[in-house]
Amino acid sequence: MRLKLFTKKTLLFFVLLFLLVTSSCSHNLEIINLGTYKNKNLNMLDKNVTIGIIPSTNNPYVDKLFKGIATELEKYSADVRLPYSVKNSMPIDVKANIDIRLDVKGSSRNFWINWPGFIIFTPLWHGYNYRNKYNIDVLLSRAADNQKIDSFSIPVNLEIRHSDSNRTWIEVSFLDWSITAFISGFVFIQYDKNVTELVIDEIQMPIGNYIAQKIVSRINNYDGLGPLVKNTEQKKEKTINKTISGMQEELRMLNEMKAKGLINDSDYLKLKAKIIDKY
Numbered sequence: 001m002r003l004k005l006f007t008k009k010t011l012l013f014f015v016l017l018f019l020l021v022t023s024s025c026s027h028n029l030e031i032i033n034l035g036t037y038k039n040k041n042l043n044m045l046d047k048n049v050t051i052g053i054i055p056s057t058n059n060p061y062v063d064k065l066f067k068g069i070a071t072e073l074e075k076y077s078a079d080v081r082l083p084y085s086v087k088n089s090m091p092i093d094v095k096a097n098i099d100i101r102l103d104v105k106g107s108s109r110n111f112w113i114n115w116p117g118f119i120i121f122t123p124l125w126h127g128y129n130y131r132n133k134y135n136i137d138v139l140l141s142r143a144a145d146n147q148k149i150d151s152f153s154i155p156v157n158l159e160i161r162h163s164d165s166n167r168t169w170i171e172v173s174f175l176d177w178s179i180t181a182f183i184s185g186f187v188f189i190q191y192d193k194n195v196t197e198l199v200i201d202e203i204q205m206p207i208g209n210y211i212a213q214k215i216v217s218r219i220n221n222y223d224g225l226g227p228l229v230k231n232t233e234q235k236k237e238k239t240i241n242k243t244i245s246g247m248q249e250e251l252r253m254l255n256e257m258k259a260k261g262l263i264n265d266s267d268y269l270k271l272k273a274k275i276i277d278k279y
Helices: 002-023 060-075 109-114 165-175 179-187 194-220 229-259 265-278
Strands: 027-031 050-055 079-081 094-105 128-142 148-163
Touching (some): 027 194, 060 094, 094 194, 109 128, 128 194
Antiparallel strands (some): 027 148
């Protein structure tokens, strides 16, 4: 009798331990089709373009994707201002109005993953199915006069698998003849909001790079930008440096004349003032 009691307690202990371990396990985030949005060719910008990105929203999740696009554009020789507004005094060559709308969805298949899938631990090794869709619209225009350069739309449809302890706990359904798994299956058809941040962290750079290359190719195909901000600034800098050098040379010669006693202090001050006014 004692042996049977010990055996039952031991068996119950190991069953509870097993369920505790499995319910705390998870299926790491897996984006099945992320490779679909990988660029086959990478091109640098042909011009030293300064781009101002005007985001359509301040959604914290979508903001990361804007930053990803900006970071990737900088890799291709762009000088990026993010966020840019029409009131911004910083000069740019191209305005990039980017609108990103996020649509998320669960899956009816999650019910079957939950029940009877819990029997073979499907939530753990397969994860639950979700879909994140990013509708991305880009309008590129010349900053000088708002003339349209190009526009394009890209739907990014991501197929996702994921699970963590907030859902895998249903493995305890072994103890209630699967009632918990059956009932919670209807709930888990819905989208898990915890997935959104995980996904955006994973796609920030690869999708950012995908969009950045689309922007690069369209700017490279456009020949009407005119004088570029960066080139203009470089010319101004050269002109300023040349001016400073000229003034320094004239002042040097004036100082030599004063040192040799060729001019008195009064004439020196008058000539120095004229040189400074000249530049």
